[in-house]
Amino acid sequence: MKAYTRRDFVRISAACTGSLLLVPGCRSKRGRWFFFTDEEALQMGAIVECLIPTDDFPGAKEADVINFMDKQLVGYYRRHQNTYRVGLTRFNESCMQRYGKNFNELDEEKKNIFLKLLEENKLDGESWKEFSSAEFFNLVLDHTMQGFYGSPRHGGNKDYISYRMLQLDYPLIIGRNKY
């Protein structure tokens, strides 16, 4: 039997710990998301980026709003899973039907026009039979605002992006700083 030296032990421990640290990078078997598939996340990213676009300040995508949604959809918002899953399918169908392309491949103008139609229930076709497109849109819009303006602890508002945009100081007085 091989006798392990102290140095070997340290090396093996380090190797184990090292690989353990890599595990959270791959959260589920499906990809890097708890709820979304990679394709869903791609489309959702394109949607939220239109809802709060990047200008001289980062928009919803960079603020990690998708991460907020993904995290909440397996937590507090478990009850909205169906609306997201079915809604995104209908969303893709409608977009394909109208433009022959996926939403993320459209130019900015077309994206905004399409979202406006979605918001106002003006998409034709049979697609939206479970619930109206406006219902889906309103839910996504509300969650986008929560993800962008809510506390970073819920997965969005990365690095307090929106608070910095609004120049809402992080209070430094003890007892006032648990934001």
Next chain:
Amino acid sequence: MANKQVNAVIIGAGAGGGIVAKELATAGLLVVLLERGKWQTYNDHDNDELISQRTSALKCPFGPDNEKYRRVVPDGKGGWRIVLPNDWAYGNNAGCVGGGTLSYGAMAWRFMPEDFAMKTTYGTVEGSTLVDWPLSYDDLEPFYEKAEYEIGVSGDHTLNPFAPPQNKHYPMPPFPYNREGKMLEPAARKLGLHPFPIPMLRNSVFYNGRPPCIHMRTCIGYACPVNAKAGSQNTVIPVALKTGNCQVKSECKVSEIIVDEKGRARGINYFDQQDNPKTQAADLVVVCASATETARLLLNSKSVLFPDGAGNNNGWVGHNLQDHAYCGAVGLFEEEVYDDAGPGACIAVNDFNHHNAEIVGGGLLANEFIRQPYLFSGIRPPGNARWGKEHKDFQREYFKKHISVVGPIQEMPVFENQVAIDPSVRDYWGIPVLRVSGFRHPKDFEGCNFLASKAEQWLKETGAHTTWKVIPGQRAGAGQHQAGTCRMGNDPKTSVTNRYGQLHEIDNLFIADGSLHVTNGGFNPALTIMALSYWVSDFIKKEWKGTRFK
């Protein structure tokens, strides 16, 4: 092991129940105070807008929780849908020791004499069950004073020419105005209005062993880190506990009041902290569970003499549900008006509470509590985009450059606006849940349009370059100001309790909360609920003879 019989069991440790517990325990009665929620403090939560009692996007931090509670509301298509406590339509009131008073905005309004005599003042209103209270402002005045001293109010009623007669000054001086208040004050004077600092159930100086306010941005919707905000949990309930006569049982969910075949209350059934069914026998029962939950408990308490629920043989329990039709206006300014001094609301006028031509009643106007970023994302002038570049530009430009002035319009009581028991939906413990339904009276909207236009005028005079009105929806609400479901009255045919909160038909069953309100005033109701609870307690103490009731 069975619970020992006590003199009084009190259900709900909010604004009403805490006071009843303290009054009865100090009078020597053995009391058990049951509360469905937990003891909570500031340290149990973060200052998180998404988990606050005000926006409660993810959940209600101070209860009730989304996993165990349900209600049913109309779905707008002729059917019903289930809603969770953090949904606006649920109409929740916090479920924790202290109830709403742990996380409220803490405005400390006395109703005006006219608020107790609405029918005498305004006559009959078609489609409304508007009547006078069976008690007057003068009856309640000493109890308002007691609440102001025992819970603790900061303010100065002499600055308000419309303030009802008040025997004693508030125990603490008023709060100074924040930046909004300093801008609104001269403008109000120019319009001939009479602005003054809002009386608050919040310490402006050291009082009752608790320190003054430190002006948190996150005040309303949160607990106070220094306990400057006064609720029943840090004032009367500790006093009750100190007597040794009171036991607080938190996380106990009461399912029914036991009424015997002679029509007297014998105690209550509840589920304890481990969800085991238990019974608490008592000489008298006081229900202080809020206008929605008190009615639910009565309706769920069926017995031989009361097949439709305790005290409900006339079918009035759960009816006349009222809230406040909150309306007002928002104004946009060139310069910054935000100064981060919480809670924000500080200045009010009572010029429009009564005697306005063509409307019935009215309401106060005050500047709104601080709007946090997510809440502000929903505040937009009509026609503005809710998203895209327009949203972001507006958010950035006006977050610190807007003022909102709002007020609660006194709603006309409507019999059909009600909470009732849903035939099939039950909560986690199997207790049937409430259906909340109804529509606001047309008069409410006349009031809203009137008050909102006054708010708009005030903002314009203050220098707003853009203003718009905010008018509430048609659906009857059951928000934190919920009231009226077990109204008091002298006629047993058209009311649930007598003028002392004692059920007409069950003489050892009392109510002490907002459900008693005949009308709900044009004011935040917390202080009136507190005064009424002192009033009801006073009657119980006088009627209590030795070891038995009566």
